[in-house]
Amino acid sequence: MNRTKSTMRITHIDYTILGLLKQQPGTAYGIRKIFETTALGNFSSSPGTIYPAVRKLKKLGFVVDTDKHKRGSTMKLTDAGIAALKKWLLLPVKKEDITRNTNLLILRFAFMDDLIDMTSRVGFLEGFVHQVTMYLEELNIFYQKNADTLPVQGRIAFEHGLMQCQAHLKWGIHALKTLKVKGYEN
The missing domain is CATH 1.10.10.10 (Winged helix-like DNA-binding domain superfamily/Winged helix DNA-binding domain)
Structure with a gap:
């Protein structure tokens, strides 16, 4: 074709x-x-x-x-x-990116180095942190309502997802602090 x-x-x-x-x-x-x-x-x-x-x-x-x-x-x-x-690098971070393509978001961020201005990089990270925070709240609400009724392995697997999301949030905050401290002189 x-x-x-x-x-x-x-x-x-x-x-x-x-x-x-x-x-x-x-x-x-x-x-x-x-x-x-x-x-x-x-x-x-x-x-x-x-x-x-x-x-x-x-x-x-x-x-x-x-x-x-x-x-x-x-x-x-x-x-x-x-x-x-x-154009791809500057796409806004959406919820479905967080739920399905977090590694791709990190890759996009890695490619921004000398191609994207600092304000846009910071904006990307702020969008990332915001979307992860919102998703983590949803996961926590679900967990609080359903943890006692989930099968043990299902609960443990869900906890893995929670911990992974918490790690993404921690990384996003770290990256944002690092850029804001070192960033605007670049």
Whole structure:
């Protein structure tokens, strides 16, 4: 199926590749190795995932080859690729991001380094802390009402989710304090 640029959907893996190439130009093979050897292993590092994504990013004009060598072509982002990455990074934090994609939010934050202004980074973290706080309140209310009636393993599993959410909140507050203390001079 040959889709036009306007019908191509950009996925989280596409944005992750853009973020990696923003940090450092590289090859598709190099990107696969990063996915295989880092926490990005949560995504598929298979050639059937990475290479089609790279082809799509090239077709969209987000990535261009800079030189060819044994392991493939070194790629870098175009201005359009940088703009697409920035747009993704600046999306507001929503409840469903907290409930389903917290690791992706942390990845977005990691890619903000020299691409997003400090005010927007702080705003992102404030949104993160707000959404986690709201979700944690919902979880606590549910737990208080239902803990005694849950099967033991179900209660323990739910407690894991509570503790994980509390850890996300602690990290968000820590990150916010760190940026606010060191941040505005950057």
